[in-house]
Amino acid sequence: MEFAEIKEWFFGLNPIYQSLTGGLFTWGLTALGAALVFFTKTVGNKTLDAMMGFAAGVMIAASFWSLLVPSIDMAAHQGVIEWLPAVIGFLTGGLFLRICDQYLPHLHPGFPMDEAEGVKTSWRRATLLVLAITLHNIPEGLAVGVLFGAAASGVDPSGTATILGAISLAIGIGIQNFPEGTAVSMPLRREGVSVGKSFWYGQLSGIVEPISAVIGAAAVLMVQPILPYALSFAAGAMIYVVVEELIPESQVHGNTDLATLGTMVGFSVMMILDVALG
Template sequence: MFTRLFEFFESIDPVWGALIATVFTWLVTAAGASFVFFFKNMKRGVLDGMLGFTGGVMVAASFWSLLAPAIEMSGGEGFEKVMPAAIGFGLGALFLFSLDKLLPHLHINFTPEESEGLDTSWHRTTLLVLAITLHNIPEGLAVGVLFGGVAAGIPEASIPAAVILAIGIGIQNFPEGIAVSMPLRRQGMSRRRSFFYGQMSAIVEPIAGVIGAVAVTFFTPVLPYALAFAAGAMIFVVVEEVIPETQQDKYTDVATLGFIGGFLIMMTLDVALG
């Protein structure tokens, strides 16, 4: 199955591949959000476990799919070899830090009084969706820059690695879609609107994916920086958003085990197939 999948992506333009792969991750989010048509409530422990799983996948992907290749493709030795990855990682974290401070948003398990970013009168629903949208920008970018590296002909960037990263992101987007739509449904929003907002949170992924792929295609030397940039942004999201959200209740052990499970699955996929 994976062989045929890799062959398909190798037969098309990598920028189109980035678009298809990130549309896939968006559709998986929509599949998770569709749970609101079948359930109105979901136990908090299950949601925390899902969020923990999401964090584990993101951390594993940040190293195995992004940072390690960024370091490997950088020239030189010692500090010279690691500097592109270090600079890109720092810039990615600072980029998300800036968005976090500027864009009004509200994390899933927090009260309206704990909203972040500039003061606003926006509705709680809008703030929740914006929080997950912030989360999804680096995910789409990560997939896109790997496909862009393939288009630029860089040996360390491969179709299998890009596809496996997209699959990993898709796997963690499924519980993420549930985690966005379920709280909205629980607050009394209709099933259709809860689903709509849940899936819309990931629409930014195809946009970020195509931007990342095109940017790397035209500016090949930036690939190590771009890969590390996506990794830094993803790690910022995990530490600033995902982990704190799972520590608001009594299910911290469930969230921790979910994190470990997500990390193991992503690491195994990347090493075995990427």
């Protein structure tokens, strides 16, 4: 099958299936990152910090170009105050992640067990690591689903949400998911967990993305007026993750300059993808 035929086939899919495909792609790259445990037992802190910084940069750029800008444009076409849905959704997304962060037991990669967050539990380290990554995979999946739903269904009167833009968002999130899978599987492997289990837990953190992508697409298709709020909600949730988790984690080993450069490179890559394809 030629590329043109694949493109025509994909563009003709129901938005729900497009969102599912995008979510499965981002999950697949999480699994690919986790699969590094089959080839090596450890990845240096400098490499991991640069990768986490890169992931932060991708999420910041995606939040602005792929989510907040379309949210503001859509609000204008709906006849409401342009910035209002963006602000409400953005702050609500951050608040949602704050509540999840406070109550869901989880452990950020690279931190000891006594620094686990959320409700106290006897769950194993592997489970807590998976939950930490899963927390910020939820808004990523929602972002992909909402954008595909808006683009493919024609519910976006402003025309700022396009299928190519949704594809670029899925590609960008997929790229930054690679180090997230590695960030779960590698610490477990270093602690003596088997290769198979380390990979399993690493990829498991991304399985929520196709699920939340489908939920996001279905929500905007059923309740079209919430679209600008849904986009900015995903943006707020992702920015919360970047500031509260990814940037601090990328600098905890003292590699601040390297992590910062990684963030700038990630931002640039996502900006190029969004502007070129969107």
